[in-house]
Amino acid sequence: MAEPTGPAKPARRTPLHYLPAALRVPLAALGFVLNTLVHGPVLIAAALVKLLPIAGLQRWLERRLPAIAESWIAVNSAMMDGFTHTRFVIEGLERLRPDGHYLVLANHRSWVDIPVLQKIFNRRIPLLRFFLKRQLIWVPVLGLCWWALDFPFMQRATKSQLAKRPELAGRDLAATRRACEKFSHIPSSIMNFVEGTRFTPAKHASQGGNYRNLLRPRAGGAAFVLGAMGDSLDAVLDVTVHYDRSQPSLADLFADRIGTVRVRVVERPIPDGFAGANYEGDRDFRRRFQAWLNQIWLEKDACLDAWNQESA
Numbered sequence: 001m002a003e004p005t006g007p008a009k010p011a012r013r014t015p016l017h018y019l020p021a022a023l024r025v026p027l028a029a030l031g032f033v034l035n036t037l038v039h040g041p042v043l044i045a046a047a048l049v050k051l052l053p054i055a056g057l058q059r060w061l062e063r064r065l066p067a068i069a070e071s072w073i074a075v076n077s078a079m080m081d082g083f084t085h086t087r088f089v090i091e092g093l094e095r096l097r098p099d100g101h102y103l104v105l106a107n108h109r110s111w112v113d114i115p116v117l118q119k120i121f122n123r124r125i126p127l128l129r130f131f132l133k134r135q136l137i138w139v140p141v142l143g144l145c146w147w148a149l150d151f152p153f154m155q156r157a158t159k160s161q162l163a164k165r166p167e168l169a170g171r172d173l174a175a176t177r178r179a180c181e182k183f184s185h186i187p188s189s190i191m192n193f194v195e196g197t198r199f200t201p202a203k204h205a206s207q208g209g210n211y212r213n214l215l216r217p218r219a220g221g222a223a224f225v226l227g228a229m230g231d232s233l234d235a236v237l238d239v240t241v242h243y244d245r246s247q248p249s250l251a252d253l254f255a256d257r258i259g260t261v262r263v264r265v266v267e268r269p270i271p272d273g274f275a276g277a278n279y280e281g282d283r284d285f286r287r288r289f290q291a292w293l294n295q296i297w298l299e300k301d302a303c304l305d306a307w308n309q310e311s312a
Helices: 021-050 055-083 113-121 134-138 142-148 159-164 167-183 201-207 220-229 250-254 283-311
Strands: 087-091 101-106 128-130 188-193 235-243 260-268
Touching (some): 021 055, 055 113, 113 128, 113 188, 113 260, 134 142, 167 220, 188 220
Parallel strands (some): 087 260, 101 188
């Protein structure tokens, strides 16, 4: 395993570090909003131009749109460094490629996970794309930005809705299939928080199970992406995220209450027989995939145990 890398606390204090948290947090929020209002309209305008039926222009914009998003993320990351002393200790970035194809699987501890993962992966791998609830397209500015960047929007019907209208499940599978087909032809990183929700002690207690620091992994979404894109994927990136606070919030981040963020990235080969497999229809593949994912989660749980002991 690679030695931990990452910046130590800033060598010099910026003027922002002298501000009390009561001022620093709203200023950081304002900075994020202004950055969104600068980059967001540029993204949306470029995406609207991409609707023109000009193949060469569409291909050119497909390469430029992620670059705009990477600039947006870089500014957000610079604000994280400018407003906080948070130390990032990162393992496993050495072999990653910005032109690769990855499925990224991570535990989900907090909303802070998203800016943290964007910061450490920005321009090291292709832009992280998430599967989003369809309702999020109506979030002001951000929803249109996610649409512009080809984030797949999913219906995610409830069990009761599926019981009444089984065809809703087919819509999500079709949307996932279309997204995977598109991403197989361009550098891409498909992000999946396999637990399906953020970790909380209450959710953990309700599940029971074999993991001390994690919720049970949900295999279906990741298995479908591997089945649909496995031939074009270079690897699975197994990402473990840890904070020195149990339930950190974005306010904790910009109030400088998070001392250290640790992230371990393990590049895993795709097992034989996973590419092109049918998770729903192949019982043997379903059993093998669940066993493979559960083993990854056991290793992740042991890693978090060790880090918890170090930070205690």
